Amino acid sequence: xxxxxxxxxxxxxxxxxxxxxxxxxxxxxxxxxxxxxxxxxxxxxxxxxxxxxxxxxxxxxxxxxxxxxxxxxxxxxxxxxxxxxxxxxxxxxxxxxxxxxxxxxxxxxxxxxxxxxxxxxxxxxxxxxxxxxxxxxxxxxxxxxxxxxxxxxxxxxxxxxxxxxxxxxxxxxxxxxxxxxxxxxxxxxxxxxxxxxxxxxxxxxxxxxxxxxxxxxxxxxxxxxxxxxxxxxxxxxxxxxxxxxxxxxxxxxxxxxxxxxxxxxxxxxxxxxxxxxxxxxxxxxxxxxxxxxxxxxxxxxxxxxxxxxxxxxxxxxxxxxxxxxxxxxxxxxxxxxxxxxxxxxxxxxxxxxxxxxxxxxxxxxx
Numbered sequence: 001x002x003x004x005x006x007x008x009x010x011x012x013x014x015x016x017x018x019x020x021x022x023x024x025x026x027x028x029x030x031x032x033x034x035x036x037x038x039x040x041x042x043x044x045x046x047x048x049x050x051x052x053x054x055x056x057x058x059x060x061x062x063x064x065x066x067x068x069x070x071x072x073x074x075x076x077x078x079x080x081x082x083x084x085x086x087x088x089x090x091x092x093x094x095x096x097x098x099x100x101x102x103x104x105x106x107x108x109x110x111x112x113x114x115x116x117x118x119x120x121x122x123x124x125x126x127x128x129x130x131x132x133x134x135x136x137x138x139x140x141x142x143x144x145x146x147x148x149x150x151x152x153x154x155x156x157x158x159x160x161x162x163x164x165x166x167x168x169x170x171x172x173x174x175x176x177x178x179x180x181x182x183x184x185x186x187x188x189x190x191x192x193x194x195x196x197x198x199x200x201x202x203x204x205x206x207x208x209x210x211x212x213x214x215x216x217x218x219x220x221x222x223x224x225x226x227x228x229x230x231x232x233x234x235x236x237x238x239x240x241x242x243x244x245x246x247x248x249x250x251x252x253x254x255x256x257x258x259x260x261x262x263x264x265x266x267x268x269x270x271x272x273x274x275x276x277x278x279x280x281x282x283x284x285x286x287x288x289x290x291x292x293x294x295x296x297x298x299x300x301x302x303x304x305x306x307x308x309x310x311x312x313x314x315x316x317x318x319x320x321x322x323x324x325x326x327x328x329x330x331x332x333x334x335x336x337x338x339x340x341x342x343x344x345x346x347x348x349x350x351x352x353x354x355x356x357x358x359x360x361x362x363x364x365x366x
Contacts, residue, residue, distance in 0.1 A: 003352045005304035007345035008182060021235045033211065034231035036238060041229075043241045044186075044194055047161075048168050052203035054195040055229025055237075056210050059157040059179025062193030063091035065227070066153045066175035067125060069205035072097045076124040080155075081110040082314050082329040083336075084129040087179075088155050089313065092127070099322070101314050103329040106271055108132045108285065111331070112140035119148055126152050130159035130169050132308075133251075133280035134271075138164055138172040153177070157193075160185040161248045163278035170196050175206070180233070185247055185282060186240045188233035250346035251281040254353060258284060258342065261357035267364040283308055284344035289364075291340055297363045298340075303356055306341045 012018075025036060037055050045053035056062050067078065074096035080088055082101035089099040102118050105111045108131040115126065126145055128136040138154075145152045152173030156162070160178055162169035170176030178184075180192040195206050208214070213224035229237075240247075262268050267289040273279065285308060288294055298305040312332045314324045327333065342356055 001352065001355045002302040003304060003343050003348070003355060005306060005343050006183065007347045008187070010347040011187075018236055018239050021238075022232060025231055025235060031231050033228055034234075036231045036234035037229050040234035040237040040241070041194070043238060045196065047241060047244065048170055048196055050171060050196045051198045051200070052196065054197075054203060054206045054210060055234060056193045056195060056206075057227035057229065058087075058191040059177060059181060059184075059193040060087040060091050060094075061210070061225070061227040062157070062177030062179065062195045063088060063127070063153070063155055064094045065206050065209045065225070066177070066195060066197070066202065067091065067095045067097065067127075068209055069202055070125060070151055070153070070174075072124050075122060077120060077122040078125045078127050079115060079118050079123060080127040081129045081131070082312065083108065083309070083332040084131060084155070084313060085157075085309070086313065086316075087157070088127060088129055089319065091177075097124070098122075099319075101322075101324070101329060103331045104131075104335070105331060106287075107134045107274070107277075108271070108335070109134055109136040110141075112137045112144070115141065115144050116147075119144075119150075123148070123150060126150050127155055128152065128173075129155040129157075130162055131283075132285055133159050133162060133282040135159060135162045135164045135169050135277050135279070142172060157181075157184065158282040159280055160282075161244060161278070162280045165276045171198070174199050175202050180237065183282075185280060186237060186244060188236040188240070190233060192229050192233045192237075194229070247346045248280045251344055252279065254344050254346070254348055255279070255281045255284055257350070257353050258344070258356065261354070262286065262360060265361050265364050268360065281344050284342050285339050286342070287335075287338045288340050289338075291338055294360070294363050295340055298342075298356075298359055301359050303359055304343060308339065308341050310336055312336050 041053040076097040154176035156170040157179035159169045175197040180188045209224040213222040269287040
């Protein structure tokens with residue numbers, strides 16, 4: 001049996017409904033910030049229960065633009081998690097600010113007990129990352145942010161429709177970023193992102209920044225970027241939004257099935273599943289012994305397992321200038337050595353899930 005990682009072939013097995021609307025779009029020529037964009041933004045905002053959703057060119061831009069709207073620049077610092085994906089620090093860098101790392105805990109999110117000691121006079125924002133589809137302890141983050149008068153911009157790119165005590169990820173800070181990359185919950189045939197906020201001034205500033213700072217065709221209010229969500233991608237997004245609750249629910253069911261089948265295998269440890277968190281399982285990650293050998297065994301047996309992420313972000317050459325040394329963030333380091341990711345998407349069959357369980361069992365009990 002072969003268990004592939006990407007579900008895109010099945011998700012878009014019948015693209016004709018999308019093509020139908022794309023043909024209408026081509027006939028209209030409404031390609032730049034057209035009607036489909038505003039329709040998709042309205043659908044996305046309603047789905048999250050927020051006032052504003054602003055489509056942009058990538059999840060990275062969705063992280064960057066709120067920071068820019070807050071006035072961050074050279075000399076400023078943004079606190080974030082040491083184990084995040086490259087885009088988080090890329091966004092911080094693009095506005096000229098410096099990322100300040102805090103170690104994670106075993107739900108792959110920032111350890112909120114360590115945030116306060118990372119705050120300096122140069123700290124201007126906190127960017128918690130809801131990694132793997134799990135969620136940060138936002139109550140603790142907001143308590144610290146209020147104490148030091150710091151804005152919070154959530155990186156929710158991996159946790160669309162995640163919840164904390166019934167409140168959706170992305171609705172805690174002044175703004176939040178979501179990605180619509182091909183491997184995200186909503187994917188739109190390429191790179192794209194979306195900013196959400198309940199703050200009217202933030203929304204207006206982000207709309208200006210995504211489109212050259214233009215108030216209208218002839219007036220530029222500020223220097224911005226060219227990072228618009230395309231109308232063609234918005235058409236795809238409109239097709240996926242109604243399916244999103246089912247996608248999240250099915251991924252959670254698959255995760256529960258794998259948890260039950262894997263939990264008693266020696267050498268496997270399942271991350272804590274907190275009852276107050278609605279986990280969306282963008283990634284299904286386990287802690288395992290003999291990780292590299294297990295990865296090789298799974299791939300040889302037809303399972304497209306992966307590692308997220310084998311080299312900790314803070315040890316990447318691009319971030320040498322921060323001066324970190326191996327061991328500075330021990331939990332992040334341990335995750336880089338112990339974690340393995342298995343397919344978890346909504347289109348997997350019970351037979352494929354059983355094959356993953358049996359393959360892992362065979363490896364450890366052989």
